[in-house]
Amino acid sequence: MLTDKFKNNSYILYISVIILILFRLLLTATVPLLDKTEARYAEIARIMWETNQWVVLQIDYGVPFWAKPPLSTWMSAVSFAVFGINEFASRLPSFILNLLLIILTGRIAKKSGVSFYLPGFILLTMPEFLIHTGVVSTDTALGFCITLMMLSFWKTMNSAGKTFWNYIFFVALGLGLLAKGPLIIVLTFPPLFLWCCLDKNRFKDLFSKFSIVLGILISAIIAIPWYYFAEQQTPGFLDYFIVGEHYKRFVESGWKGDLYGNPKSVPLGMIWLFLIAFAFPWIQIVLFKLWKNRQTILKNKWVSFLVLWLFWTPIFFTISRNILHTYILPVTIPIMFLMVYWWPEYKNKKVAIRVSLIFPLIVFIAYIGLFATGKVDNYINSDKYLLENLKITTANKETPLYYWESKNYSGQFYSNGKAQILKTFNELDSVLSSNKKIFFVISTKRVVDIPKKYKDQLILTQSNYKTSIFVSKQKP
Structure with missing residues (x-):
């Protein structure tokens, strides 16, 4: 038996x-x-x-x-x-x-x-x-x-x-x-x-x-x-x-x-x-x-x-x-x-x-x-789901992806290497002034460090406990 x-x-x-x-x-x-x-x-x-x-x-x-x-x-x-x-x-x-x-x-x-x-x-x-x-x-x-x-x-x-x-x-x-x-x-x-x-x-x-x-x-x-x-x-x-x-x-x-x-x-x-x-x-x-x-x-x-x-x-x-x-x-x-x-x-x-x-x-x-409750994208230590939701390698594959000060390696991997780094506010100002659509990625806990004049040009589109992703506003 x-x-x-x-x-x-x-x-x-x-x-x-x-x-x-x-x-x-x-x-x-x-x-x-x-x-x-x-x-x-x-x-x-x-x-x-x-x-x-x-x-x-x-x-x-x-x-x-x-x-x-x-x-x-x-x-x-x-x-x-x-x-x-x-x-x-x-x-x-x-x-x-x-x-x-x-x-x-x-x-x-x-x-x-x-x-x-x-x-x-x-x-x-x-x-x-x-x-x-x-x-x-x-x-x-x-x-x-x-x-x-x-x-x-x-x-x-x-x-x-x-x-x-x-x-x-x-x-x-x-x-x-x-x-x-x-x-x-x-x-x-x-x-x-x-x-x-x-x-x-x-x-x-x-x-x-x-x-x-x-x-x-x-x-x-x-x-x-x-x-x-x-x-x-x-x-x-x-x-x-x-x-x-x-x-x-x-x-x-x-x-x-x-x-x-x-x-x-x-x-x-x-x-x-x-x-x-x-x-x-x-x-x-x-x-x-x-x-x-x-x-x-x-x-x-x-x-x-x-x-x-x-x-x-x-x-x-x-x-x-x-x-x-x-x-x-x-x-x-x-x-x-x-x-x-x-x-x-x-x-x-x-x-x-x-x-x-x-x-x-x-x-x-x-x-x-994590997977049964659908909260895996909120608590997992990876940028995979955030980037997938943005269709970063398909519909938005031509949209530049910028990380603030340093890249997450998961972001680099799941974007097929398209992630770039912005290290100064001058660089951020430069890409925003071009009036082109960009994705701006920053550690969630560092969002408060971004001056208001830049936040006014960005829209929060994806976030979890670790990472937040903004998309730039398009000027008329």
């Missing part, structure tokens, strides 16, 4: 994973690109596809974006070629990458005697992983590459001789350098080195089972050409990216050299609060089990491997004030594997399953509430 099936944890996991994947796919296709970060990366990919400039990323036409390598942008741009310019296409690569991780880790878990769907359930109920399963972000590609490196290292070290996993390790390293740069080395090599230090014989296995020279060559062939051509086409890139983004960003609070934003300074150790909050509830269970088994952790090579993988990232970012919750994404995998390891003996399975579904349920209720 169906009720008997739902008493079986494996069946619950199976149904839950399928529902969560379909729901996440629905979000990927229907939620507008959100400002600031997601819409920014989608717009960079859109410009790449439109201009056919595949080497130098551009944050605006002719303005290079040096902050990140191109892997995730390449994937979104290729997706645009297949599915057109839309939010689904921009997000699909990250959805696929995390889906591949779910399948890969499920196969590994099944070999250990637990349900194939357990890893997917644990991952998809962790807020950080669920969020990034279908978000335009460099972190998803980085997390995928880190996972592939760590698992291929484990597979190689536990094989009788050299295997194809040995080469996958270096392929993943090369791709990681294109996903987010040298950070992948910082987040993987130290825990691997420390794990080898727990048993000196592992260093012997390391040099006998890895084709190090050939592997380094493979990684270099994958990654170095892009770095070379990016520097050749935009001199200064390497200094900004290597020194600025990989050193100063993490050691200088409120780093002033950021060309693309103002990094927010957070308290020291904030990464741990992010870990507790965005890996709920599985990190709490894992920490309890680790404490309970603290005397035997280092004696178990799989558990010690996962523990070093898990804790190195938050330890590394502990002293950094310029961090985001997305930095914990790579450690969702070792949290999941530790939970899978203890699952057969874990007594509170049903409670864990129910509690873990809290966050997905909150997201589902919020989604239904």
Whole structure:
């Protein structure tokens, strides 16, 4: 009977994973690109596809974006070629990458005697992983590459001789350098080195089972050409990216050299609060089990491997004030594997399953509430609906679109790059005096800063909590 099936944890996991994947796919296709970060990366990919400039990323036409390598942008741009310019296409690569991780880790878990769907359930109920399963972000590609490196290292070290996993390790390293740069080395090599230090014989296995020279060559062939051509086409890139983004960003609070934003300074150790909050509830269970088994952790090579993988990232970012919750994404995998390891003996399975579904349920209720009530255009952090209501790319495609002082990246994306900036009242006066129809976009909270003489020439036509759009009055 169906009720008997739902008493079986494996069946619950199976149904839950399928529902969560379909729901996440629905979000990927229907939620507008959100400002600031997601819409920014989608717009960079859109410009790449439109201009056919595949080497130098551009944050605006002719303005290079040096902050990140191109892997995730390449994937979104290729997706645009297949599915057109839309939010689904921009997000699909990250959805696929995390889906591949779910399948890969499920196969590994099944070999250990637990349900194939357990890893997917644990991952998809962790807020950080669920969020990034279908978000335009460099972190998803980085997390995928880190996972592939760590698992291929484990597979190689536990094989009788050299295997194809040995080469996958270096392929993943090369791709990681294109996903987010040298950070992948910082987040993987130290825990691997420390794990080898727990048993000196592992260093012997390391040099006998890895084709190090050939592997380094493979990684270099994958990654170095892009770095070379990016520097050749935009001199200064390497200094900004290597020194600025990989050193100063993490050691200088409120780093002033950021060309693309103002990094927010957070308290020291904030990464741990992010870990507790965005890996709920599985990190709490894992920490309890680790404490309970603290005397035997280092004696178990799989558990010690996962523990070093898990804790190195938050330890590394502990002293950094310029961090985001997305930095914990790579450690969702070792949290999941530790939970899978203890699952057969874990007594509170049903409670864990129910509690873990809290966050997905909150997201589902919020989604239904926004879309069913028709208030999504009022409360969503995107200019999509405002611009669609104005038919900005159809009936009004010839009407200039001006943003006051700075653009919203969602506005740039959904207007197909037609958004321009007015930075001074002289510029605003100039476009208004031309007596041509224009759209004037400004932050809703900044409307009060516009002098009355300009407001008298404008008519409010669209607005939400974030953005207001005016149309200029036509003089007789």
